[in-house]
Amino acid sequence: MGGIGKTALALEAAHQAHARGWFPGGTLFVDLRGYDDDPVTADQAVLALLDALGVRDHDLPPTPERQYDAYRALLAERRDRTLLILDNASAPSQYLPLLPGTDHHRVLITSRDRPDALPVRLIDLEALDPDDSMALVTRALRDTDERDDRPAREPDALRELTDLCGHLPLALQIAAGMLRRRRHRDIASLVTEIRKAGDPTTVLDRGSPGTDLYGRSLVLRPVLETSYHRLPPDQARLLRLLCLAPGAETGTEAITALADLGTETTLCLLEELAAAHLVTPVRPVGGPASAVRWRVHDLVRAFGAGVVAADAELQKEGEAARERVLEFYCRWAEAADARLQWLRGRAEPERFADRAQALTWLDGERAGLVAAVGWAREERFAETAVRLAEYLVEYLSWRRYFDDWIAVAQAAREAAHRAGDRLREAGAWNNLGAALQEAGRAREAIDAHVHARDLFQTVGDRRHEAMTWTNLGNALRDAGRAQEAIDAHVHARDLFQTVGDRHREAMTWTNLGNALRDAGRAQEAIDAHVHARELFQTVGDRHREAMTWGNLGAALREAGRTQEMIQAWDRSLEIFREVEDWHGEGKILYHLAHAHAAAHRPAEARTAYLQAAGAYTRANAPGEAAEARTRAAELPEPD
Incomplete structure (x- = not known):
C-alpha cells in the first residue's frame, strides 16, 4: 500500500x-x-x-x-x-x-497494484511488526540527538504511538519528525493529540515537514486519497463499507451482508481491492481457503470512515450497511448459542450441526461480534446489540474470554439502562456478575448480582431472580462467605422448584453442593451432587453432568472415599473430552495428578500434570498450564 x-x-x-x-x-x-x-x-x-x-x-x-x-x-x-x-x-x-x-x-x-496477469516475481510488503516500528522511531530520534532518551523513558507511549501509526513506515517517519521538532515534549503528548483527533492522518499531516531529503512527499492523506479515487465505483463503495465493519478482520460472509451483494460478486471485489493493496487477505494457519478473512489497515479504515462521515448520503448508506451486518451477526450468534446450549428433545438449531461447527464460527467472528456489541451505545443499534450480547455469554464463558465477556456485559447494561429496559438491564447485570466472578473479582461480582436480583424482583421475573440468586451464591462462595452462599443457593433452588425449571434447579443443586463442601458438610454435599447429577441426566445436559461428576469427586475426597472419588473423576474426564471442554478436562486431570502424588505414584502424577497443562493451554488458561507444568517438574524422577 x-x-x-x-x-x-x-x-x-x-x-x-x-x-x-x-x-x-x-x-x-x-x-x-x-x-x-x-x-x-x-x-x-x-x-x-x-x-x-x-x-x-x-x-x-x-x-x-x-x-x-x-x-x-x-x-x-x-x-x-x-x-x-x-x-x-x-x-x-x-x-x-x-x-x-x-x-x-x-x-x-515498485507499485501499489499487484500485476497478477504478468509473469513477474511478486514481493508483497506488509506493515512493520511492532518491535521494528519502535526501533525505527527510536533510531530516527537518536540519529538526530543521541541524548534523546524519550523512547527508553516512555516505552508504553512509544508502542501506543506506533500502533496509532498502523506500523506504516511513512506514518512512523512523519511521527518521528514531529517528535524531533517537539523535543521538549514527551511522546505521550503526541499520543494524546492523535487519540483526541480520532483520525491519525489529520494530526500527522498537519505536523509533516512536507517532503523528505529526496524531495518525496511526506503526507499521508493524499496517498490514501489517490488510491481511493482510482477505484471503480463498486470497489470504492465496498472499501468504504468495509471501513465501517466492527472488527479489524472480517469474514467474507459478513462482508457480503455488509455490502448487500452476492457472495461471488463480493469475493471478486475483495480480490480487486487486495490487488490494489487496500485490503489484505488473512488465512488462518492450517485453515481452509473458505476461512479467509479480510483486513483493512488501521489508517485506511480511519480514512474510509472519514470519507463516509463527510457526506450525508454516504452516512445513510453506511448506517444501513452496519444494520445489515449487525442483524447477520445476531442471527447466527443466536443459532450458535442455541447449539452450544442444545439439549436432547429440543428443536435442532439452524445451520450448525454440532458444537464444533458453532464454536468454529464463533471463534472466527469473535472480534467482530464483540466490537458489534459496542455499537449498543448508538440508539439505532442498541436493541439488536443488546440481544447479541446475550447470545455471546455461553461462548465467552466456554472459551474463558473474560475480558471480552466483561466488556460485552457492560455495553449491554449501559444500553439497556439508557433505553429504560429494566428486564434486559437486570440480565446484563447478572451476566456482568458471572464474568467478574470468573475473572476472580468476587466482590464486584457480588455487587453486580445484587443489582440484578433487585431489578428482577422489581419487574417480577421469579425465574431470572432465581438464576441471580444462584450466581450470587457462587460469588459469595468465592469470597469465602460459605453460609451466605448456602442460603442464596437454597433460596434459588426453592424458586426453581416453584417455577418448575428442573434444568436450572440441577445447576443450583451442584452449586449448593460446592458451598456445603466448603462449610465442611461433606455428606450433605455428596447428596446434593448426586441429586444434581440425576437431574442433568434426566434433561440430557452432558456438559453440566460432567461438571457435577467432578464436583462429586471433590466431595467424596473430603469424605475420605478415595476409590469412589477416582471413579467420579474418571467419569467426569470422559464426558469433558466428549464435549471438548478443555478447561474442565484440565481441572480433572490436575485433581487426578494431585491424588496420584499424594498416593506416592509420581510417574502417574507427572503424566496427569502434563496432560492437564496441555488441556489448559488449549483452553486459553496459560497460568494454570504453567502451574501444572511446574508441579510435574517438582516430582522426583523415576528410578
Missing part, C-alpha cells in the same frame, strides 16, 4: 547490491509517478533513460519507436550488468515497453 516504504526498500537494496559488486554497470532509476495527477508515460521515461545512457540532443532518434530500439540496443550491447529501477508504476503500460529485452540485466519495479 502507499507509504509502506517500497521506494526506500528498493533504493536500499540497490545500494547494497552495488556495494557488493552485483551491478558493475550501475543503476538506472526512473520515478514513474504513477499515482500523481500527471503520471510519467513510457515514452517520457525512455527519453530519461536514453539521456542517462548518454544519448541526447542530435543523437536522439526522432520517433518513440526508434527511441525504444536504441534503448534496447544499448542495453543488449552493455556487458556490465545493470539494475533498472522503475519506481511508482500504476499500470503495466508504464513499464512494459521499458523492459530490456535481455535477461542479462535486472529490473526492480
Whole structure:
C-alpha cells in the first residue's frame, strides 16, 4: 500500500547490491509517478533513460519507436550488468515497453497494484511488526540527538504511538519528525493529540515537514486519497463499507451482508481491492481457503470512515450497511448459542450441526461480534446489540474470554439502562456478575448480582431472580462467605422448584453442593451432587453432568472415599473430552495428578500434570498450564 516504504526498500537494496559488486554497470532509476495527477508515460521515461545512457540532443532518434530500439540496443550491447529501477508504476503500460529485452540485466519495479496477469516475481510488503516500528522511531530520534532518551523513558507511549501509526513506515517517519521538532515534549503528548483527533492522518499531516531529503512527499492523506479515487465505483463503495465493519478482520460472509451483494460478486471485489493493496487477505494457519478473512489497515479504515462521515448520503448508506451486518451477526450468534446450549428433545438449531461447527464460527467472528456489541451505545443499534450480547455469554464463558465477556456485559447494561429496559438491564447485570466472578473479582461480582436480583424482583421475573440468586451464591462462595452462599443457593433452588425449571434447579443443586463442601458438610454435599447429577441426566445436559461428576469427586475426597472419588473423576474426564471442554478436562486431570502424588505414584502424577497443562493451554488458561507444568517438574524422577 502507499507509504509502506517500497521506494526506500528498493533504493536500499540497490545500494547494497552495488556495494557488493552485483551491478558493475550501475543503476538506472526512473520515478514513474504513477499515482500523481500527471503520471510519467513510457515514452517520457525512455527519453530519461536514453539521456542517462548518454544519448541526447542530435543523437536522439526522432520517433518513440526508434527511441525504444536504441534503448534496447544499448542495453543488449552493455556487458556490465545493470539494475533498472522503475519506481511508482500504476499500470503495466508504464513499464512494459521499458523492459530490456535481455535477461542479462535486472529490473526492480515498485507499485501499489499487484500485476497478477504478468509473469513477474511478486514481493508483497506488509506493515512493520511492532518491535521494528519502535526501533525505527527510536533510531530516527537518536540519529538526530543521541541524548534523546524519550523512547527508553516512555516505552508504553512509544508502542501506543506506533500502533496509532498502523506500523506504516511513512506514518512512523512523519511521527518521528514531529517528535524531533517537539523535543521538549514527551511522546505521550503526541499520543494524546492523535487519540483526541480520532483520525491519525489529520494530526500527522498537519505536523509533516512536507517532503523528505529526496524531495518525496511526506503526507499521508493524499496517498490514501489517490488510491481511493482510482477505484471503480463498486470497489470504492465496498472499501468504504468495509471501513465501517466492527472488527479489524472480517469474514467474507459478513462482508457480503455488509455490502448487500452476492457472495461471488463480493469475493471478486475483495480480490480487486487486495490487488490494489487496500485490503489484505488473512488465512488462518492450517485453515481452509473458505476461512479467509479480510483486513483493512488501521489508517485506511480511519480514512474510509472519514470519507463516509463527510457526506450525508454516504452516512445513510453506511448506517444501513452496519444494520445489515449487525442483524447477520445476531442471527447466527443466536443459532450458535442455541447449539452450544442444545439439549436432547429440543428443536435442532439452524445451520450448525454440532458444537464444533458453532464454536468454529464463533471463534472466527469473535472480534467482530464483540466490537458489534459496542455499537449498543448508538440508539439505532442498541436493541439488536443488546440481544447479541446475550447470545455471546455461553461462548465467552466456554472459551474463558473474560475480558471480552466483561466488556460485552457492560455495553449491554449501559444500553439497556439508557433505553429504560429494566428486564434486559437486570440480565446484563447478572451476566456482568458471572464474568467478574470468573475473572476472580468476587466482590464486584457480588455487587453486580445484587443489582440484578433487585431489578428482577422489581419487574417480577421469579425465574431470572432465581438464576441471580444462584450466581450470587457462587460469588459469595468465592469470597469465602460459605453460609451466605448456602442460603442464596437454597433460596434459588426453592424458586426453581416453584417455577418448575428442573434444568436450572440441577445447576443450583451442584452449586449448593460446592458451598456445603466448603462449610465442611461433606455428606450433605455428596447428596446434593448426586441429586444434581440425576437431574442433568434426566434433561440430557452432558456438559453440566460432567461438571457435577467432578464436583462429586471433590466431595467424596473430603469424605475420605478415595476409590469412589477416582471413579467420579474418571467419569467426569470422559464426558469433558466428549464435549471438548478443555478447561474442565484440565481441572480433572490436575485433581487426578494431585491424588496420584499424594498416593506416592509420581510417574502417574507427572503424566496427569502434563496432560492437564496441555488441556489448559488449549483452553486459553496459560497460568494454570504453567502451574501444572511446574508441579510435574517438582516430582522426583523415576528410578
